[in-house]
Amino acid sequence: MRRYRRPWTFYALLALFVGYVAALYGPMLCIYVLSFQDVRGGLVFPMKGLSVHWFVDLFTQVRTGDVKGSFDRSIKLALMVMAITVVVSFLAGLGFRRRFRGDGVVFYAMIGSLVAPGLVLGIGIGLMFQFLGIQPSWTTSALGAQLSWTLPFGVLVMFAVMSRFDRRWEEAARDLGATRWQTVRLVVLPILLPGLIGVALFGFTLSYDEFARTLQTAGSLNTLPLEIWSMTLNVTSPSLYALGTVTTAISFLIIALCLGVIIHLQRRRAARADMGNVAGTEGPTP
Amino acid sequence: MSPATAGDVRLVDISKSYDGVPAVEAVTLEVPAGAYCCFLGPSGCGKTTILRMIAGHENPTAGEIRIGGKNVVGLSPSARRTAMMFQSYALFPHLTVRDNIAFALRVRGVSRAERHRAADQMLEKVRLTELAGRLPGQLSGGQQQRVALARAAITEPLVLLLDEPLSALDEQLRVQMRQELRRMQRELGITFIHVTHSQQEAIALADMVVVMAKGRIRQAGSAREIYDAPRDRYVAEFLGGQNVLHYEIDKVNGASVLLKGPEARSIEVPLNGHAGKLALVAGAPIDVAVRRDDIQLRRPGTAGLPGTTALSARVKAVEYQGYFVKVLLDAGSADELVAYVSERDFFRETLDVGDAVLATWKNDLSRLLVLGDG
Amino acid sequence: MREGAATRFAGLHRFASWLSITPLVLVLVPFFVVPMLAVVAASFMESDGFGGIIPHPTLDNYKELFTSGLTLNLYLSTLKFTILTWIFTFLIGFGVAYFLAFHVKSPLLSTSLFLVCTIPFWTSNVIRMISWIPLLGQQGLVNMVLTGSGLIHQPLKFLLFSDFSVVVAYVHQLTIFMIVPIYSSLARVDKRVVEAALDSGASNWDVLRLVILPLAKSGIALGSVFVTSIVMGDFFVVKVMSGGNSGSIVAALFENISVLQYPTAAAQAVVLMLVVLLIATIILRAVDVRREIAR
Numbered sequence: 001m002r003r004y005r006r007p008w009t010f011y012a013l014l015a016l017f018v019g020y021v022a023a024l025y026g027p028m029l030c031i032y033v034l035s036f037q038d039v040r041g042g043l044v045f046p047m048k049g050l051s052v053h054w055f056v057d058l059f060t061q062v063r064t065g066d067v068k069g070s071f072d073r074s075i076k077l078a079l080m081v082m083a084i085t086v087v088v089s090f091l092a093g094l095g096f097r098r099r100f101r102g103d104g105v106v107f108y109a110m111i112g113s114l115v116a117p118g119l120v121l122g123i124g125i126g127l128m129f130q131f132l133g134i135q136p137s138w139t140t141s142a143l144g145a146q147l148s149w150t151l152p153f154g155v156l157v158m159f160a161v162m163s164r165f166d167r168r169w170e171e172a173a174r175d176l177g178a179t180r181w182q183t184v185r186l187v188v189l190p191i192l193l194p195g196l197i198g199v200a201l202f203g204f205t206l207s208y209d210e211f212a213r214t215l216q217t218a219g220s221l222n223t224l225p226l227e228i229w230s231m232t233l234n235v236t237s238p239s240l241y242a243l244g245t246v247t248t249a250i251s252f253l254i255i256a257l258c259l260g261v262i263i264h265l266q267r268r269r270a271a272r273a274d275m276g277n278v279a280g281t282e283g284p285t286p
Numbered sequence: 287m288s289p290a291t292a293g294d295v296r297l298v299d300i301s302k303s304y305d306g307v308p309a310v311e312a313v314t315l316e317v318p319a320g321a322y323c324c325f326l327g328p329s330g331c332g333k334t335t336i337l338r339m340i341a342g343h344e345n346p347t348a349g350e351i352r353i354g355g356k357n358v359v360g361l362s363p364s365a366r367r368t369a370m371m372f373q374s375y376a377l378f379p380h381l382t383v384r385d386n387i388a389f390a391l392r393v394r395g396v397s398r399a400e401r402h403r404a405a406d407q408m409l410e411k412v413r414l415t416e417l418a419g420r421l422p423g424q425l426s427g428g429q430q431q432r433v434a435l436a437r438a439a440i441t442e443p444l445v446l447l448l449d450e451p452l453s454a455l456d457e458q459l460r461v462q463m464r465q466e467l468r469r470m471q472r473e474l475g476i477t478f479i480h481v482t483h484s485q486q487e488a489i490a491l492a493d494m495v496v497v498m499a500k501g502r503i504r505q506a507g508s509a510r511e512i513y514d515a516p517r518d519r520y521v522a523e524f525l526g527g528q529n530v531l532h533y534e535i536d537k538v539n540g541a542s543v544l545l546k547g548p549e550a551r552s553i554e555v556p557l558n559g560h561a562g563k564l565a566l567v568a569g570a571p572i573d574v575a576v577r578r579d580d581i582q583l584r585r586p587g588t589a590g591l592p593g594t595t596a597l598s599a600r601v602k603a604v605e606y607q608g609y610f611v612k613v614l615l616d617a618g619s620a621d622e623l624v625a626y627v628s629e630r631d632f633f634r635e636t637l638d639v640g641d642a643v644l645a646t647w648k649n650d651l652s653r654l655l656v657l658g659d660g
Numbered sequence: 661m662r663e664g665a666a667t668r669f670a671g672l673h674r675f676a677s678w679l680s681i682t683p684l685v686l687v688l689v690p691f692f693v694v695p696m697l698a699v700v701a702a703s704f705m706e707s708d709g710f711g712g713i714i715p716h717p718t719l720d721n722y723k724e725l726f727t728s729g730l731t732l733n734l735y736l737s738t739l740k741f742t743i744l745t746w747i748f749t750f751l752i753g754f755g756v757a758y759f760l761a762f763h764v765k766s767p768l769l770s771t772s773l774f775l776v777c778t779i780p781f782w783t784s785n786v787i788r789m790i791s792w793i794p795l796l797g798q799q800g801l802v803n804m805v806l807t808g809s810g811l812i813h814q815p816l817k818f819l820l821f822s823d824f825s826v827v828v829a830y831v832h833q834l835t836i837f838m839i840v841p842i843y844s845s846l847a848r849v850d851k852r853v854v855e856a857a858l859d860s861g862a863s864n865w866d867v868l869r870l871v872i873l874p875l876a877k878s879g880i881a882l883g884s885v886f887v888t889s890i891v892m893g894d895f896f897v898v899k900v901m902s903g904g905n906s907g908s909i910v911a912a913l914f915e916n917i918s919v920l921q922y923p924t925a926a927a928q929a930v931v932l933m934l935v936v937l938l939i940a941t942i943i944l945r946a947v948d949v950r951r952e953i954a955r
Contacts, residue, residue, distance in 0.1 A: 028787070095676075095678070127922065191378070247787065
């Protein structure tokens with residue numbers, strides 16, 4: 001009766017899973033907790049007091065570095081990267097559906113861009129800008145460097161989403177008289193919308209947290225991860241932890257927002273996922 | 287152009303190859319307006335390719351397609367006044383039933399109020415009015431099919447093309463929905479071209495059946511013609527219900543021809559107009575078809591009746607099929623010989639495996655088959 | 661004319677594909693292809709000592725690199741971390757992916773738990789790395805718990821600023837890269853295949869070895885490529901978590917950048933990328949990755 005009694009492997013793997021999740025979230029929780037210390041707080045446990053002192057300190061203290069500014073820049077940059085990533089990934093995802101000359105080259109270039117060490121790429125971009133005599137800045141060189149990181153992710157997500165997109169929907173639209181543009185607007189985009197939101201999520205969060213490539217290409221003004229980095233090197237107070245808490249809270253907010261929208265869309269769409277519209281001719285489900 | 291011929295479909299020497307591999311070869315066919323036409327054949331025979339070419343989703347490599355007398359090759363599907371019902375329906379998952387049906391009107395710029403009205407009318411025709419606000423994912427297979435039909439028909443096409451519409455349904459539903467399709471076709475009055483691999487479906491539905499194999503048409507005609515008078519061995523075997531026997535031509539005997547069989551047996555088969563068309567060379571091989579339900583089984587040793595052929599055979603297997611019993615016989619040759627005996631007749635005098643019988647049939651009921659190319 | 665219509669459509673479609681790909685190419689070329697070429701080019705040039713580059717072709721940079729003992733040490737050290745990280749991320753990652761794919765029955769729960777694992781990936785990795793410090797330090801939480809409960813008498817020194825902490829940080833950060841591709845490979849395995857194998861008498865271990873592992877091969881390969889290339893290319897985790905005790909290839913590279921020795925750094929970069937490429941190619945040889953992804 002294997003079915004009714006779980007094997008020992010289940011419990012072993014369950015323990016592994018729980019341990020993994022605990023190790024995954026645990027350390028971060030420590031940081032969040034420690035950031036709520038009061039003015040006596042140090043960098044390690046035990047915790048001293050409970051206040052939002054360090055959060056205030058973070059944003060008001062004059063220090064070498066510019067938390068508010070870099071925070072501001074990070075958000076703006078992330079939004080730009082998100083928008084561009086969605087549009088370009090969508091188009092590229094559509095383009096890759098058919099084989100065309102050079103599709104292998106573009107694909108491997110994308111993978112290469114993903115796998116290349118961030119710092120090296122950053123250096124290369126910096127060199128390139130130097131050769132061209134253009135000053136690197138967070139709106140140009142950093143934007144491009146981050147796109148070289150987010151676009152491969154976006155396109156890979158589009159691949160996964162497209163593989164579940166039935167081309168017969170497009171054919172049906174065409175059959176009913178829709179022009180190519182109408183097909184994209186009325187059929188392709190709405191159906192792919194959850195996937196596109198996923199790409200947007202990737203685009204935003206990957207940009208928001210991007211560090212290695214941005215390090216060499218941001219120019220004179222820092223983004224938030226760079227700011228965090230310089231604080232890490234000179235860490236003396238829990239204000240660094242406070243920063244960690246704030247930035248993670250932002251990330252969680254964005255994630256929750258996007259996931260919420262996706263779930264809402266999915267709920268509205270499919271009450272039963274296995275009837276009729278599955279590509280192919282599967283018979284009645286067993 | 288009179289409205290009566292506006293929906294007729296003419297395929298003129300149509301061919302289609304993919305990368306040099308032919309999928310459809312030199313097909314010529316005429317489907318009268320308002321007919322229910324079924325393309326029948328196994329997968330890969332080219333029937334779906336032809337359907338898609340008529341629809342405008344594929345382009346022929348050569349040949350013309352005429353709808354209502356006009357050559358439509360190169361025209362978009364909506365320009366040629368065809369509409370297609372896709373296998374697995376391809377209903378837009380993000381639109382309600384009503385919006386799915388109204389889609390064709392929406393892309394033509396029809397106002398919301400008007401297109402909803404037209405969609406509601408369509409919904410009444412397919413009897414799905416209460417489901418107007420549902421999403422496709424919430425419908426059963428049969429309901430989805432009706433929505434797909436309505437969606438295609440709202441554009442008032444001249445020809446409706448159906449790509450294996452019943453394949454995704456289970457047995458009982460399939461039989462039910464067949465009637466729906468037939469009813470809709472009569473009501474709409476337009477030409478239906480329906481692709482299927484089920485011969486039962488084809489002969490139940492169609493005014494005209496087109497049997498295909500390997501990219502070519504083997505036979506086109508009414509259901510009765512195809513079933514009762516198959517042209518060649520392939521059609522006979524595909525439609526089922528026929529025995530196909532191999533013989534050699536002996537000599538012509540007036541209005542019939544004598545054939546030599548294995549073990550020096552001789553049978554007589556009426557020429558039935560094949561006289562001018564077949565090469566009746568002595569010694570040439572030829573196929574003969576005899577319907578399974580035309581074979582009467584008698585006791586061995588019974589006197590032969592004039593105008594009938596009798597073969598001694600042994601019962602190989604007996605299969606109860608409800609209202610008839612399928613008896614497989616071994617008549618000494620490699621050909622499969624099957625008799626459908628009515629249930630009541632069978633149980634009057636049951637037969638067991640191993641029993642010797644005489645398989646008899648009236649000569650008039652046997653037919654010569656053209657030797658197809660396999 | 662009919663022929664023309666057919667080929668015209670095909671041509672149109674191909675053109676549309678190219679048009680769709682153009683924006684992607686417009687980003688990849690200036691921000692990946694050209695910079696890489698710039699790095700390769702710079703590696704063959706001389707430095708003027710002040711951050712400028714003299715376009716005078718030379719192999720000196722490479723000569724220095726290959727004759728320096730430091731290079732070998734750095735590679736060995738980085739390779740050591742790479743292998744250790746790979747082993748642990750594989751074991752943990754496979755275990756978690758297996759659990760989610762086979763032991764969690766409801767697909768909804770499976771997907772939700774999977775998401776729970778991926779969410780931290782979308783937060784800052786620098787923060788996640790330093791979050792180990794208050795845990796592992798001599799006055800950190802772990803030591804406090806261990807000494808407080810009497811299990812040990814002296815705080816464990818090796819927990820932080822050591823090889824151990826480096827590997828912990830890597831594994832913490834990178835296991836997700838193993839989980840994602842392996843989970844998606846395993847999720848596509850037909851459970852009935854496993855049942856059939858068990859029915860025919862195979863032990864659980866056999867099933868794992870002969871049925872599941874081969875089917876998860878592409879996921880494992882993909883994950884391995886990600887993990888190895890990230891560790892080989894990392895510069896800050898090692899620096900911070902080892903407390904400066906260990907270096908890494910890219911950290912040395914970074915130092916050269918800081919003193920504006922671009923050509924030397926470029927040469928180091930080129931050699932590193934060749935090594936990473938070699939490792940990735942070896943891993944991917946067994947599997948057609950594009951088919952897996954684009955399925």
